[in-house]
Amino acid sequence: xxxxxxxxxxxxxxxxxxxxxxxxxxxxxxxxxxxxxxxxxxxxxxxxxxxxxxxxxxxxxxxxxxxxxxxxxxxxxxxxxxxxxxxxxxxxxxxxxxxxxxxxxxxxxxxxxxxxxxxxxxxxxxxxxxxxxxxxxxxxxxxxxxxxxxxxxxxxxxxxxxxxxxxxxxxxxxxxxxxxxxxxxxxxxxxxxxxxxxxxxxxxxxxxxxxxxxxxxxxxxxxxxxxxxxxxxxxxxxxxxxxxxxxxxxxxxxxxxxxxxxxxxxxxxxxxxxxxxxxxxxxxxxxxxxxxxxxxxxxxxxxxxxxxxxxxxxxxxxxxxxxxxxxxxxxxxxxxxxxxxxxxxxxxxxxxxxxxxxxxxx
Numbered sequence: 001x002x003x004x005x006x007x008x009x010x011x012x013x014x015x016x017x018x019x020x021x022x023x024x025x026x027x028x029x030x031x032x033x034x035x036x037x038x039x040x041x042x043x044x045x046x047x048x049x050x051x052x053x054x055x056x057x058x059x060x061x062x063x064x065x066x067x068x069x070x071x072x073x074x075x076x077x078x079x080x081x082x083x084x085x086x087x088x089x090x091x092x093x094x095x096x097x098x099x100x101x102x103x104x105x106x107x108x109x110x111x112x113x114x115x116x117x118x119x120x121x122x123x124x125x126x127x128x129x130x131x132x133x134x135x136x137x138x139x140x141x142x143x144x145x146x147x148x149x150x151x152x153x154x155x156x157x158x159x160x161x162x163x164x165x166x167x168x169x170x171x172x173x174x175x176x177x178x179x180x181x182x183x184x185x186x187x188x189x190x191x192x193x194x195x196x197x198x199x200x201x202x203x204x205x206x207x208x209x210x211x212x213x214x215x216x217x218x219x220x221x222x223x224x225x226x227x228x229x230x231x232x233x234x235x236x237x238x239x240x241x242x243x244x245x246x247x248x249x250x251x252x253x254x255x256x257x258x259x260x261x262x263x264x265x266x267x268x269x270x271x272x273x274x275x276x277x278x279x280x281x282x283x284x285x286x287x288x289x290x291x292x293x294x295x296x297x298x299x300x301x302x303x304x305x306x307x308x309x310x311x312x313x314x315x316x317x318x319x320x321x322x323x324x325x326x327x328x329x330x331x332x333x334x335x336x337x338x339x340x341x342x343x344x345x346x347x348x349x350x351x352x353x354x355x356x357x358x359x360x361x362x
Contacts, residue, residue: 049116050129052086052140061086061093078104083143090143091128095136105137112139114218118189123182125202125210144210146203149175153198153267157338163205166335169296172263173328175201175209176256180324182211183256184317187249191217194247196255197236198262232353234276235269239309242280250311253320257306258289264299265292266338269350276352283309294336298327 062085078100082093096108115127131138146152146163155165179201186193193200193213200213234242238254241247258270270289274282289307291300302323308314315323 049112049127049132051133052129052131052138061091064093067092079108086128086140090145092141092143094139094141096138098136108137108139111215111218114221115139115214118186118214121182121185123178123208123210124185124214125212144202144208145205146207148199148212149201149203149209150198150262150267152203153263154342156336157266157341167263167266168331168333168335169264169294169299170328170331170333171207172260172299173324173331175203175207175263176260177321177324177328178209179211179259180256180317180320183252184321186211186217187252187317191221192247192249193217193252193255194220195233195236196252196259198259198267201259231276232351234279235271235352238311239280239283240311242283248311249317250314253306253314253317254308254311256320257303260299260303260306261289261292264295264303264336266294266336267342267347268292269347269352272350296332298330302327 064082064084067081067083078097080095080097082095084091084093096105100108109130109132112127112130112132118124120126125144126142128140128142130140146165152165153167155161156167158165179196183193183196193211194216195213196211197213200211202210202212204210236255236258238247238251241251261270262268271279271282286309288304295303305315305323306320
């Protein structure tokens, strides 16, 4: 089905069959009925994906090259990433591999549709178009040159890196404001992110932070995917999720506090000394996240407020925005330093991946 056909299905009115017209109900009956539970805001399409020229790669783009490697743990082995030029700007091509089956092709195109439905936001990566009418299927995104925030933080630990990399407390507050804005945007549409962490934030050349990791959001919304019991996510998950209770917007706020810890520690694993299977008991005892050596009183107080054990004790998105703005005004411009480079193997163990988990750079 083409994008235009799919969009027409979204937007065409659906007449109510005569058999389903509402009945007139007596006031007495109305009084006996309980009000329906509140529903999340309606999620309607804002913009359709732009269909790009129907040529195969690389003829339809310029300067196509595999994207330089960076540490990550890929969640989708059916997609290859390339850097290219299109319309006089750098872009990233998400190309579906030839080995993908029909279900994977359907999911790939529907994820692009989901990104288009979200609509533009200054702190979400921009969807520039799709090639959906013939193979290879391609989604074209803006390139954010500093890649994922975790790798950026690790580069900030090194001396004389190219391109230059420096993290200050003021930049932490500024980037956190940008991520919080994107998170509030998702919440306003009745969507939870579910995996807020440095790996899922992308950083532009001018150090603008944009929230990514949206495939999990899409899966939960459109496919009703069950919550994954993934050990590699536990160090970022709120206590209610570890206890198998429903997640809510405040669960994302807990993870946001862990993201702040990652930023000020230049990419350390949170709760590094606590095994993943002991985290819930650790939180139940009221133990706080340790304070990084470079962390100011104001920033550490904000981190702890986000990571309150009871979800109702955490700040709202409005309160977070106000505190981030206030913190940015009084924050230091001094570069944050770390004593040593990051060991990937040690990080994997401390972050809860375990010795048996393999990892890949892509």
